[in-house]
Structure formats: C-alpha cells, structure tokens
Amino acid sequence: MKKECKDCGAELTIPQDSMVGEIITCPDCGTDFEILSKNQDTVEMREAESVGEDWGQ
Amino acid sequence: MIRICIIYDKLRFEEKKIYSKIKEKGLDATLVDGKSITFDTESSKRDPVFGDIILQRVISYTRGLHLTYCLEQMGLPIVNSFNVSEICGNKLITSMILKKNDVPTPKTTFAFSTESARECMKNLGYPLVVKPIIGSWGRGVYQIKDQSMAEMLLDRRQDNDNSYSRIYYLQELIDRPSRDIRCIVIGDEIAASVYRYSSENEWRTNVAVGGRTEEAPLTSELQEIVLKASNAIGGGILGVDLMEDKARGYLVHEVNNTVEFRGASAVCRSDIAGAMTDYLLKRSTK
Numbered sequence: 001m002k003k004e005c006k007d008c009g010a011e012l013t014i015p016q017d018s019m020v021g022e023i024i025t026c027p028d029c030g031t032d033f034e035i036l037s038k039n040q041d042t043v044e045m046r047e048a049e050s051v052g053e054d055w056g057q
Numbered sequence: 058m059i060r061i062c063i064i065y066d067k068l069r070f071e072e073k074k075i076y077s078k079i080k081e082k083g084l085d086a087t088l089v090d091g092k093s094i095t096f097d098t099e100s101s102k103r104d105p106v107f108g109d110i111i112l113q114r115v116i117s118y119t120r121g122l123h124l125t126y127c128l129e130q131m132g133l134p135i136v137n138s139f140n141v142s143e144i145c146g147n148k149l150i151t152s153m154i155l156k157k158n159d160v161p162t163p164k165t166t167f168a169f170s171t172e173s174a175r176e177c178m179k180n181l182g183y184p185l186v187v188k189p190i191i192g193s194w195g196r197g198v199y200q201i202k203d204q205s206m207a208e209m210l211l212d213r214r215q216d217n218d219n220s221y222s223r224i225y226y227l228q229e230l231i232d233r234p235s236r237d238i239r240c241i242v243i244g245d246e247i248a249a250s251v252y253r254y255s256s257e258n259e260w261r262t263n264v265a266v267g268g269r270t271e272e273a274p275l276t277s278e279l280q281e282i283v284l285k286a287s288n289a290i291g292g293g294i295l296g297v298d299l300m301e302d303k304a305r306g307y308l309v310h311e312v313n314n315t316v317e318f319r320g321a322s323a324v325c326r327s328d329i330a331g332a333m334t335d336y337l338l339k340r341s342t343k
Contacts, residue, residue: 019076021068021090034067048067049092053219054118056146056193057296057317 001043007031014043023048059341060085060108061334064124066092067116070319071330075112078330084338091115096127110341111135112294112333114315118146118191121315136340137293137314144290145314148190148226151290158289161282161308163300166227171211174225178207186228191221193313194265200230231300231308237262238273238299238307241318241329242287244339248332249318249325250275250283270320282307294333 001014003024010028014035018024024033024045032048061079065072065088072088079086087108111128113135115121125139137145144150155162166181168174178185178201187210189197201207214222241249249272256267264270273279283297286309296316299307318329 019068019073019088021065021072021088023067052117052119053189053197053221054146054191055116056118056191057116057313057315 001041003033003043003045005029005031005033006047014038058083058085059110059338060087060105061337061341062087062089062106062108062111063114064089064091064094064111064121065114065116066090066120069114069116069317071317072114074322074330075114075333078328078334079337082331082334082338084334091120091124094124096131100127100131102131102133107133109134110337112337113137113142116315118142118314122146134340136337137295138291141291141293141295142314145295145312146191148188148311149224151312152226154289155286155309155312158285160286160289161305163231163302163308163310164229166225168225168227170223171215174214174227175207175211177225177227179204181227181229183207184230186230188226188228189221190224190226193263195261195263196265198261200260228310231310232303233300234303235260235262236301237310238279238301239270239321240275240279240283240297240299241316241321242283242292242295242297243329243332243336244292244294245284246332247275247280247283248329249321249327250279251321251324253320264317264320268320270324272324272326279307282309286312294336 003012005026008029022035033045034048036044076086122142125142128135129139152165166177168177184202187199236252236254239251240247251270252273253262253268255262262268286297290312296313298311299309302308
C-alpha cells in the first residue's frame, strides 16, 4: 500500500504485514508516522511522537 | 480462554513477536495503545479490554510508570509491577538496590547540582562514565577523559531544562573486554544470554548504537548473579546487563523493565517470546 508523506510529498510504502501502532519512516525527509488504523484498502496515519528523553527499555 | 493484554505506545519488533506468539499458543491477545487509555478515580477492573493479565511494554518510562500505577491500583495483574518499573527506569535507584542486596555492581557516585558534580569528578579522577539516570540505548552516556570534557558536559547539562539532568550519575570506568552481557530473565528462569560487542570506534555496546550480539554461555556463576539481581529488583520479565571486570568478574550495571530482545532472538535458539507468554499465563488470575 502507498501513502504520501504529509511533510515532503514523498511516497511511503506501507508493508502488507504492518500493524496498528507501528512506525513508518519517510525515506526522504525522515518524518516518523504512526499507523492509526489499517484495513485491506486504507491506512490512516499521524505524525509519531518524537523520541523522548525518558524513552527506553 | 486466557486473555493477555499488551500495552504499548510504539509497536516494536518485540511487541509484535509476543503478540503473534500468544495467538500461536491459542490464547487471546489484545494490543492496547497506552496513549489512548484514560482513567478516573472511579475506574474499575471490570473493563474487559485489559483481559486477565497485562504486559506493560510502554517505551516512555514516565508514561509506563503512571499507567502501571493506575492499573495496579485497580487491582489488575500487571507485569512488571509499579515498584519494579520504578527501580529499573531510574539508574540511581537500580544501583542503590543492587548494592543493598550485595549484587556486584560498579562503584557509582551521585551528585545533585552542577557544583557538587564538578567537585566529585575532580576527586574521582578520570576517566569516568557519566550516564543520565533516565533513558536507554546508550543515549547521553559519555566517557569523560579529562577536566575539559567534564566542563563541556556540565555546561550542556546546565542548559537542559529537564530536572533529571541536574542529577549526576558518575560511574567508574570498568576495565572489560569490548562487550557486555545481556540476560533475559523471565520469572526464575534465564531465557537467553548474549554478548553484545561494541562496533568499531564505539565503546558502548548497546544494539541501538550498532552493537553486535552473539550467544553467551550461561555459566552457573553468571546464572547466580543474574537471578540475584532479578530478585533484588523484584522479579518479573527483565533484561539484566553485566560487564566482565578483568579483576572483579561480573558486575551488574543495568536492569531493563521493558527489555528489547531483537538482537538476542537473532542469535539464540531459545523461544524468548514463547517463554514470556508461558510466564504471563502462569501469572494470570485464571
């Protein structure tokens, strides 16, 4: 599935097996998008949260 | 059927792996975005979305900690517990707990202002290692080689508005091979042990900064120290990181609460996600 990067207009490829919550990174501008919902034909995304200082494992 | 709820805020390799493993075992799995959860003082454990047991896999320490508190207060079983999450997420607390429980750990000094950190570093001498008390993946971890580097770090920290940046965690530099050890503890078992080798021109061994993994033999000495560290922290599903000090042997330097295991699973024969699922099943209320 293909989407357009909201920031730079580049083409984003959404892998078939991707899941809600996964991050898709724009290959051109590096913006991260989080998959909000996904079905056979459509995928909804929003800009992902930026990495926080408290992020970790 | 037992229902396992995985709470995440950014879906990583690990959450996907655990989710598919739960399904593969014929159990019910739900993925819940921690960013979408709300609570109020009247919230109750009746909300079916949380299932029979919760696995907390939130990447933001602060968000994960507060969510865990709310869920625990509602009486829901959650792995890991609030106490364990708090200890693991804060390196200062981890170091203190390890030492208190006689787990070998690097000597670490804490300072609570720029001035006292400067004084401590002068007295400790160089080289030494400075780490932020919150955060992972080797971010903000520096090897300070002399006073001028120390001044640069103090300057940088002073300009940071984050209140945690005013707390200094100063650790002795360990004379070790260019690797450390990551052990994945699940309950009373060690599911995997790997060496993490630092990449070229890099002294940190984190996989996030290019570290390479290789299966490590689980000796009885290693097993004993790792389980002692896990028990000291409070147990659950943990990633225990150790260094091999050339003079003192194993030293535990970190324990991770939402352990990442992509590197380990690539080189270990053991089924890490499967062992986590079995543990959750055992811990569930049913």
